[in-house]
Amino acid sequence: MAPLNVGIVGATGAVGKEIIGCLEKCCSFPIDSLRLFGSKRSAGRKIDTSKFGNITIELFSEDSARECDVVFLAVDGDFSRAHAENICKGDDGAIVIDNSSAFRYKEGIPLVVPEINAETTKGKKLIANPNCTTAIGLMAVWPLHQLFGLSKMVMSTYQAASGAGQPCMDELMEGTRSVLNGERDVAENKVFAHPLPFNVIPHIDKFQDNGYTKEEMKVTWETRKICGLADDFPVSCTAVRIPTARAHSESIVALFDTPVDIVAARKALEEAPGVKLVDDIENLKYPMPLTATGQYDVEVGRLRRNIAFDNALEFFVCGDQLLRGAALNAVLVAEAMVKNGSLKSKNAM
Amino acid sequence: MAPLNVGIVGATGAVGKEIIGCLEKCCSFPIDSLRLFGSKRSAGRKIDTSKFGNITIELFSEDSARECDVVFLAVDGDFSRAHAENICKGDDGAIVIDNSSAFRYKEGIPLVVPEINAETTKGKKLIANPNCTTAIGLMAVWPLHQLFGLSKMVMSTYQAASGAGQPCMDELMEGTRSVLNGERDVAENKVFAHPLPFNVIPHIDKFQDNGYTKEEMKVTWETRKICGLADDFPVSCTAVRIPTARAHSESIVALFDTPVDIVAARKALEEAPGVKLVDDIENLKYPMPLTATGQYDVEVGRLRRNIAFDNALEFFVCGDQLLRGAALNAVLVAEAMVKNGSLKSKNAM
Incomplete structure (x- = not known):
């Protein structure tokens, strides 16, 4: 060409x-x-x-x-x-x-x-x-949806400072330094709504009328559009900023229309392009920002049959939000x- | 006496x-x-x-x-x-x-x-x-269970280093310092399975046969026993260690037998002993380790009607795991x- x-x-x-x-x-x-x-x-x-x-x-x-x-x-x-x-x-x-x-x-x-x-x-x-959070999560959810037919999804996120840009990353690093050096008990904050060092902030983007943040609703809205699901398809999210530098993590419970098969799920994730199955608990291998940062593939692991719902899987996902997410x-x-x-x-x- | x-x-x-x-x-x-x-x-x-x-x-x-x-x-x-x-x-x-x-x-x-x-x-x-994670979460769940009758619960945790003891806290602080000082790209780890600074570790306590960790199953087992629920009552958890010093946070979706009423839920949490409702999103007030550390009350906030399930609430909880949790x-x-x-x-x- x-x-x-x-x-x-x-x-x-x-x-x-x-x-x-x-x-x-x-x-x-x-x-x-x-x-x-x-x-x-x-x-x-x-x-x-x-x-x-x-x-x-x-x-x-x-x-x-x-x-x-x-x-x-x-x-x-x-x-x-x-x-x-x-x-x-x-x-x-x-x-x-x-x-x-x-x-x-x-x-x-x-x-x-x-x-x-x-x-x-x-x-x-x-x-x-x-949105980075949606893109990362869907890399894991899509192959499973193909197998079992997604019926609902619940997500909680662990989002890195750099998802909010370089000044946020700088604020995390400088703030952490000031606390460790004993200059301050609590770090200063200018770009984040609260100090992020050694803290978590359950608030990303603007609050909506339904009590969710826009970041959380993006996961709902974008999952529906990208996966071609109904306009009222049930997806909920809690989006939380944590003191990591890069790569977002997500805890996901996915409910399906049909019975789930862990072996088939694992195989589908192993074969899915853009996904790296990191799920060897005996050898302490699971998705983490430490290993997912800078990687093209989204790490998926902690895959298990959810014990609270029928036909449901629970898993942990970690992906570089500047790469897969953007x-x-x-x-x-x-x-x-x-x-x-x-x-x-x-x-x- | x-x-x-x-x-x-x-x-x-x-x-x-x-x-x-x-x-x-x-x-x-x-x-x-x-x-x-x-x-x-x-x-x-x-x-x-x-x-x-x-x-x-x-x-x-x-x-x-x-x-x-x-x-x-x-x-x-x-x-x-x-x-x-x-x-x-x-x-x-x-x-x-x-x-x-x-x-x-x-x-x-x-x-x-x-x-x-x-x-x-x-x-x-x-x-x-x-277990600290269970005790903190149930402070919020119990008053809502009294009102609406809990039917299922899904939890994702954000657990502080000190939950694993003082050596873990020291490792987080020393490791963070070594990364910020440029001595190391990745912090050393001895007590944690992986370096915790600027990382998350989705693994607390031993893995069980069902793919959950013991920390996660503790939430299931102890919720059932403390709340007097059935031996197979559906509760699932993903437990994650994050680089905070003290106070565990939890994202919880609670499903109920009867329709939920946000006003009644809010009132019940306001009146519940040991709970502090921190839920004023317009003024950026929600539960955080920064504010929950050292407090006797468990902070509960981000209370909203869950959009994926009928009769369900979603909320964020933060409590001092050495106090309420122990x-x-x-x-x-x-x-x-x-x-x-x-x-x-x-x-x-």
Whole structure:
């Protein structure tokens, strides 16, 4: 195939950097050029890449972005809302893969975990990348749903500081240091609602009228859309920030329509792309941030028949929220669109 | 009433120290003398208390312990198994309140959270104190069970390092320091199965044949016994160690036999002894280790109607595992036994 012109908007952010990494390390399609776009603040700066050389960040404009074949938006929802549709508009626009939540719930815009619903990208110009918590959890849930038919899901999360961006990560590290050094009994907090060091905060994103947070409802809303389930399909979540640096963990109880078979479940997870079954309790192997950080695969383990419900499994999942939860997923979306013919070089047309 | 002679075995441990604190600060019965018992290693050491003066630790013997009216055992299960029944045996033995898991599941031995089943202590000589995770969670679940009739429960825990003892707490702090100082990429681990700093470990206590850990099954077994539920009552738990110092948190979904009413649930929790409703999301108030540590009351918040099940509530609980989960609960058991006449001074008989 003709190599693609690829653009990243927000290349200096945590997710943007990881997208560059994924394009360098795991991308299966040929790339002609990588263009990085940023704000006035970052335009002109150079980013050194191993595969694409030293790239100068260009000032973002819709017209420049439209010249690309595919553009990854690693920016906030307001930016995406303002520009995404203009970048992909018309036959000469670029395919846009948006990491924000701006378009996730919009009808007609696919919300995609490629291992689950890659086919929904066919012929589309704008694709939404899911919330990290949902994407990580569904990597484990989907293969089991294929076997037994999901009927309900309950999730509790253990989410890392960096899920809220680099300043949050810095606040955790600095705050932890200040407590350990005895400078403060309780760490200072500016970006988090409360001090995170040696604490947990059961509050991520805004509260909704039903008492759930938006982060929790994202798991409900996005599970339904990605898995093609009913609009009232029962999924509940408690989302909790904990003092870890990177990789989100999730405790999941999944109820099914049909009897569960642990051997078949284990086999399905072993064979599922993007999943690493880490479930050898005799040798103390189970999913942990320590081992899941920086890995493309989502770790799944502690798989057991739930003892409170019939036809239910309980398991623990841990995945790198910047990779599976964002950058890697976005690059895999592009790969899937190359495969199904939705993404190709405009030069070759 | 005639003041009591009180003994503590294991007074230099984390729980033993907290029992002294509770006897000093919140105990409603008069105390004639406090005797502290320890091993050869600690016998002869002195412990300074504000209320009972400077106490020299005595070498433990069953005979000395039997001289007390009530003895708190803050030791491991093997020690309790070897000595508890000898200490309380006969009319001249002492009432024994045991913090270990040695007798929790034994028929005829009450397993007690005083706010729930204090009446089971009546006329008994040996009482088992529950696992900290169970005791903390049930403080919230019990008042709701009274209202709506519990039918199933799902719990995921966020457990602090100190739940596993002082060496574990030290390992977390030292390990965190070594990572922050750049001495090590990953902290050393000796007492935990894996490094805990900036990590989570979904494994507490031994694995059972059904894939659950013993810590998880304790929640199932002890919930049934304390709440007087059926032997097969459906409760499931995922127990996870996280890098916090003190106070365990729990995400709980509780299903009920009858329709739930949030206003009534809130009122019941507000009025429940030992519970503090911390649930003012507009002002960012919810249970957290930061606020629950050192508090006698268990914090309950994030109360909401669960969206995946009919007749179900979802909430977040945080309690000091050394207090409600151990020391405070034990002292409240003694208070309850004073009130129901099971514990009185032998001198006064």
